[in-house]
Amino acid sequence: MKTLAGALLGTTLLLGSCVSAVALVPPPPAAACAAPVVLSPDGLPVGAVAGYSGEQLANAAAIVNAGGALGAPARAQLIAVMTAMGESGLRVLDRGDAVGPDSRGLFQQRDNGAWGSYADRMDPTISATNFYRALLAVDGWETLSPTLAAHRTQRNADPYHYEKYWPAALEVVAALAGTTVPTVPTTTDCAPAPPGDITTEGWIRPAAGRLSSTYGYRIHPITGVRKHHNGIDIANDCGTPIYAAGPGVVVRTGPTPSYGTLVVIDHGSGVLTRYAHMYPEDILTSVGATVSGGTAIGRIGSNGQSTGCHLHFEVQQGGEFTDPRPFMAALGVPL
Ligand SMILES: [Zn+2]
Missing domain, CATH: 1.10.530 (Lysozyme)
Known part of the structure; x- marks a missing residue:
């Protein structure tokens, strides 16, 4: 099969x-x-x-x-x-x-x-x-x-x-x-819509929604302090599914002071993806679970320091935060 x-x-x-x-x-x-x-x-x-x-x-x-x-x-x-x-x-x-x-x-x-x-x-x-x-x-x-x-x-x-x-x-x-379906004309104006394609390496957009905040310095919406935003925000209704961005193993699911319930996936080679602001009842995975790109791991929430329903999505490489957009783009997933 x-x-x-x-x-x-x-x-x-x-x-x-x-x-x-x-x-x-x-x-x-x-x-x-x-x-x-x-x-x-x-x-x-x-x-x-x-x-x-x-x-x-x-x-x-x-x-x-x-x-x-x-x-x-x-x-x-x-x-x-x-x-x-x-x-x-x-x-x-x-x-x-x-x-x-x-x-x-x-x-x-x-x-x-x-x-x-x-x-x-x-x-x-x-x-x-x-x-x-x-x-x-x-x-x-x-x-x-x-x-x-x-x-x-x-x-x-x-x-x-x-x-x-x-x-x-x-x-x-x-x-x-x-x-x-034998053939269908390929067009060039088909921007991947969320969650979009699973790439050949098995990566996918982690949630449907609107990119509401990018990586880098910004005035924090709650504290008013200029601070580095360690990920990107994808805004959508609470309850919208969140998917593992790529193949890996779930290494953490649990409460945090500001991120609400956080899920962390280890993709090997020092790469982690992190999914924040979920409510505990919306976690659909557990530590130790093996996931593929597109495996539902939770639902969008607004738990923790959050001003509305969104997924805060982070990528770490070798223990350092990196901008998820170029990282995912290199894997064939524009965000
Ligand atoms: Zn964020």
Whole structure:
């Protein structure tokens, strides 16, 4: 079975960097990059991808193509596949559960009039189309984390229920696209959107959001003192996922006087990345965990000396702070 990195790499080679950025995620990319993934009906991967196979992959392809037919961006297609994984395991279920006994189909849509007839809810293409219509109507869905976008579309009891299916959704869609989309023109105006590509070395933007403060001297927003800012700030809603920037081992998760809860990852060769201002309940990893670029390690917070929800991201090399932007740029990840 292909690894995630292998599958994504394969997609990159086949489709060019532009499409790979789209296939990988996020917020409104450049127009040329916003094109949906469109699959041909044949050429489904043989065997399992992320534990899904056969009919499940055919259903994933139907979901992707329903989005393509609507012109839904690739991010919406990924969210739809993730949601169906979390609701039905990519199977057209003719049963509901305790909280939704009348729920049916790939998305477990309720019998409340909003999702069409029984036949509609049991039809992969129609149910997916109705899912996309609801998703695209959610205010600001593009900038929400995928699980929150799905939650606002579907109203799951647990808003973070879908989060654990996101890596599998990336893997499945990349595998589907890699085997069925022969060529897509590469454009040069596809600036990586956060979190962006995973590079061949396995590095990725650590969070989606706006660069709100750079590395270097500044007047500290709370103390008013001119002080060196040892990292960069990426501002986004609290709760937005934070990802390991690259492969490594988690060497610290815990409280600090000013950084809130801090996660530190050791990447070897004296390189550390540090992720600050999280709330303790938002830590999604633990000391000793082996992570890859793109592994969710926590959620953006505003804990400690912070004036708003953001990730404070630092890089250390040989025990010294270094500007994360050139460091990450050298690894192929513009911030
Ligand atoms: Zn900062």
